[in-house]
Amino acid sequence: MSGTSGRARFKASAPWFGAVAAAVLMLVASGCGGDDTESSDSSDSGAPKPESTYSEVVPAAEAPAPDGFSPVEIQGVKINAPEHWSIDKADGRLCMRPPGQDACAYGALQVIPKVAKNDPNSWPKKKSAYNKADGWAAEPDVCRSLATAEAGDVGVTGAQQEEVPEPNQVTEHADGRKSHHRVWTVDCANGDTFEVRLWFLPESDVAVYVWSADTQYSALYDEIAKSMDVSDYKK
16 A cells, blocks of 8 residues: 555564564573583482583683693693692602602502503493592502502501592593592501592593692692593594
8 A cells, every 4th residue: 555654564563573473572581591511300409420422522722721730631631730749750640749758659649541441350340449448559568648549568457448528529620521439448457547538530531630639738638639521632
């Protein structure tokens, strides 16, 4: 009709336009701001699942090491090492030794690619050893306390896996992957005790392992482990 203006036609379509706009707003509200903790199961309470979708992990942008740390690497596994700690690479593993420690033993932290594949006992993956009281080592039979670690001639009488508070049972690393975090207290035949820590990615088959923890570095061990990035690692 010649008397109908463009303005009138726009007004006639306004209800349709408003409905579409409302639908778009609803989609935006429901689709944005989500996380990637894989909490599709409503009974999961949002707890992240360790490495359960390995192939879907999107590598994070590589960030520089924070002050006090230097980036190190072994077989494509990248991690931050504290400055003034010594770095060794031997037997397919990287070892960070705190000041004053000459061996990759008490107080040291190890990064171990292909850990289960290269271990004669397939530790810590076989039979989910990392979830068991005696899963703190492939051969859990020698005391590693400060006084006994060097000699290695004192046995153990038992061990217990400590209850790591949520959400620390799972550690998210720099690349977005999530590992099992376990802590053991081990009792020695001479009355000593020592602590062992493990961060294990079963699908990647990579472990961060504190052979015998020096408790003054407890928070530092956590910070080192969180910085790990296996995006360039070929399992």
